[in-house]
Amino acid sequence: MKNAKGRADGAKVxxxxxxxxxxxxxxxxxxxxxxxxxxxxxxxxxxxxxxxxVISIVGEAEKAxxxxxxxxxxxxxxxAGVVAGMTVVPVIGVPCASSPLSGVDALYSTVQMPPxxxxxxxxxxxxRNAALLAIAILAQMDPDLRSALVEYRAxxxxxxxxxHERVEKLLNNHVGSHS
Numbered sequence: 001m002k003n004a005k006g007r008a009d010g011a012k013v014x015x016x017x018x019x020x021x022x023x024x025x026x027x028x029x030x031x032x033x034x035x036x037x038x039x040x041x042x043x044x045x046x047x048x049x050x051x052x053x054v055i056s057i058v059g060e061a062e063k064a065x066x067x068x069x070x071x072x073x074x075x076x077x078x079x080a081g082v083v084a085g086m087t088v089v090p091v092i093g094v095p096c097a098s099s100p101l102s103g104v105d106a107l108y109s110t111v112q113m114p115p116x117x118x119x120x121x122x123x124x125x126x127x128r129n130a131a132l133l134a135i136a137i138l139a140q141m142d143p144d145l146r147s148a149l150v151e152y153r154a155x156x157x158x159x160x161x162x163x164h165e166r167v168e169k170l171l172n173n174h175v176g177s178h179s
Contacts (some may be wrong), residue, residue, distance in 0.1 A: 011041040013134050014061045016054075016083065018046050018073030022096050026072050029094070029127035036135050036148055041066075047073070047082040054079070058086045067141075068134040071119075072127065074098030077106035080119045090137055092120045092130045 013033055017026055026042070033040045041061075045053045061069065069087070071080035072094035080093030093110035097103030103124035111121040122129040132149075139146035 011039045011061075011064065012067045012138055013038055013040040013131075014057070014066045014069045015040055015042045016057070016069060016071045016079060017042070017044050018071075018077070018079045018096075019098070020044050021098055022072045022074065022094075025096050025098075025125050026094070026127045029070060029072075029131040032128050032131035033134070036131075036145065036152075038131075038135060038138065038145070045079075047078040048076070051082070054082060055086065058083055062087055062089060068092065068137050070094060070127075070130045070134055072096055072130075073110075074103065074106045075109075077109035080110050080121070081113055081117070084113065084117050084119045090120065090134075091118075092122065092133050094122055094127050094130045095124050097124050 015026060015029060015033075017023065030040065030042060043057055045057055047054055058069070066089060068090050069083055070092045071083050073079040074096035075098060077093070077095050080091050084091040095103050095106030095110045097106070099105055107121070107124050110119060113119045120133060122133065132152075135145060135149055139149050
C-alpha cells in the first residue's frame, strides 16, 4: 500500500493533511478506519506550499482506485476544496482548529464551496465523523462493512441507554435521600 511517492495503492480512503500539525486531530480518523478494517493511506500535502504534490497524489489516488478522500487543514483550509476541484471522488473536509480563530476560519473555508464542486464537511476537529462518513459511503458497496457500521451504531444506542440508566439511578438515589 505504501511507497515513497505517497501513492495510495490498495487504499480505499486517502487521508490528506495540510500539515503534520494536523496529525493529532486526525488520529481518531485513522484509528476509526483501522478499527473497521478500511485500507487507507495517510499523506501530508499542502494546497498552498506543495500544490504539485497535491496534484500528483490526487491523480495517483484516482488511478489506484481510492473511493473517498478525507482532507484535513486548518487556517485558510483550502486543501479539501482544491482536491475536490481535481476529482469526482467524494471529498470530506475536516476543518482543524489550528489558528487563532479556533477553526472557524477553516470551517468556513471548507464548507463554502462554489456550486458544482461539493465538499462534505464535518465539524471542527471532527475527524472521527469524517472516517465514519467515508465508511458509510464505502458501505453502500460492501455488505460486510455495512453490517459493521450497523453494529457500531447499535453500540452507540446501547451506550445512550446505559447512560440513561446511570442518570436515572443517580437521580433516584438523590431524590430518595432527601425524602
